[in-house]
Amino acid sequence: MSRTFPRLAHTLLATGLVLGSTASASAHDVWLTFSGPASARCAIVNYGHPDDRPPAFADKVVDLFMITPKGRSSLLDGLAIASDKGIQIARTKPFDDAGHTLLAARYDNGFWVRTTDGLYRNATRRLVPDAAESFWSGKFAKAITGADAPWQEVLGHDLELVPLTDPAKARPGEALKVKVLFRGKPLAGAEVERGDGKTAAAEKDIPKFKTDAEGVAAVTIVKPGPHLLVIDHRAAPSVTPDQARADLYNATLWFSTAAKQR
Template structure:
């Protein structure tokens, strides 16, 4: 016996709900990808320069395409700021000496649609299962000392602000960071890991802590090597006809010697 019209309609709704749940899960998985900087100065025993990676397998994942980088700034030890050009893929040159690199990823929309994932908003795909926009930022402490550069505040939507110079850390020293969302203290989880750490999967982190009411997190990098600290925040997109959520990742990388 053929199913009646009501049965077919209910089956279609059930299928749409299932697809929506799957799409939401896939979108959540996609949010695990974020950018970070790996940099070396003249005194690090490596070729000086920096790379911008994108993914979640620290320290080396795929490289972020130059066209996806909105801006890169170099803050020298005296606090002077200059814009850097990022042309081509691979290693980008660095000014001499220690300091701070600050970069932003070009914001993008990502929608899960009947046709699969699309780099577009609901304006292009009004029937999308879900839509998110990324707004990612990154910092890297470069060299064995950074002067006053570590104090530089860029004003990213989500920003990690160290409260002491990460370049001066010895293994086991604590590092306090203030996490700001739109300039205000943010309460949530901050995660950290180091090059060579192996957890149960690629998205495990060596350290997970929570910020206090003032947005301050305390990290203890207990081993030498390259470290990454990251925070992730999410909020409703201002116009639901355009997108659902706006997601922010902010990362800070530095070396413990």
Template structure:
């Protein structure tokens, strides 16, 4: 199972690889899950599963086209030996084939996970356990170590013709690029806005919100990332290498009996929301 609060928690992202070898262009999109771009684990892995509630493409004018989501059923082995267990991999891969009359502008690809509850606890026999359930639904509990509700929002952008700033999609937590992501080169400055329920998210004394950024050629293999605090909802950084990059942000809210998340009292101690945005640097 996945524990979103852990340092090694899984992340959800979208891979969108454009091909301009022939015109009109096309893009191959798929979903990433785990720790390292572009592919790390299967989304229905026994080691940590996420269920994609919505997978779609949004055209420049705002029209939404549903994409085929990967299977939600927990993966079962298709072969086993003394050395290896083999699982089929459904990453939601599909081709977006544009035509000569396709509207120019940014086509946003979105993936939204099903909200999940995670409760880590010590049972009455002294064993540390993890349940994919709210705290009040777990039995045989001696001590609750952690109880959270988690949801992930992922985006990527495929550009046809000239870039224009994409409109917000209304995700609970959303990263909006303010830089042309279709023509980035090493050393360019990338600016983003981060919205939480439609409002700018900023670092405060209660919640030191920030973005991280890393790429296949920078940071990822060494376990570090660029870091920028959010000020009035905005952050920025310079891309350091060519290849695929990912920006991530996570926001934590505490559940209190008299707060805005009072309906979750007894079910979770915190609510974690994650968002990602992927792009390519030339």
């Protein structure tokens, strides 16, 4: 999400680690966007926040699919590191896009520990058994390239944002309802954050929308253009307790809306 942080948080985030006590405030996001004309579209994997862009790594992308009403195809082959205005991103080879595509990716940010000396290392408890803190970090991203994409498809990501209506058809003044699923079940009481992936904002200024008992949040659309919805979730104990104490999940949904009000 678009955030500004104190110096300490930036130092911690440079390692890609999220502290359990500040999981929502300090998690880096992974989100998908795209570039190029429809006949030569490229999907882009972004990492960080608008004002804090560590490099995105292609080899951390576990899978990356384009999903259309006709089926799905992998975009992983040829995914490579690229530079966009001095920022390291991961970019796919060009593909043909009719403008109705759902893009989806899983990004394994790995295991992290905080040592008893307060240092952060990309390691597990296997090598640092006395670690003061230990986490696994997984990130799940979706984006749609235009209206009538298969936006309603549930992909089975560990943490997933599923819109209940077509996001590309949402208009300013309307509320877009989004269901949050954690391991396939509704996640109640979670906060969905709204930004655009471009504009930096202080944590206190980021609009947040809480999910109800059914895991549904009503996100107000206030302006046309790009939107980035973000959800963070911490689960303990970890699925792999021999390696980490907790699992940190991040999910995003990127889309763009038109200007005309209904």
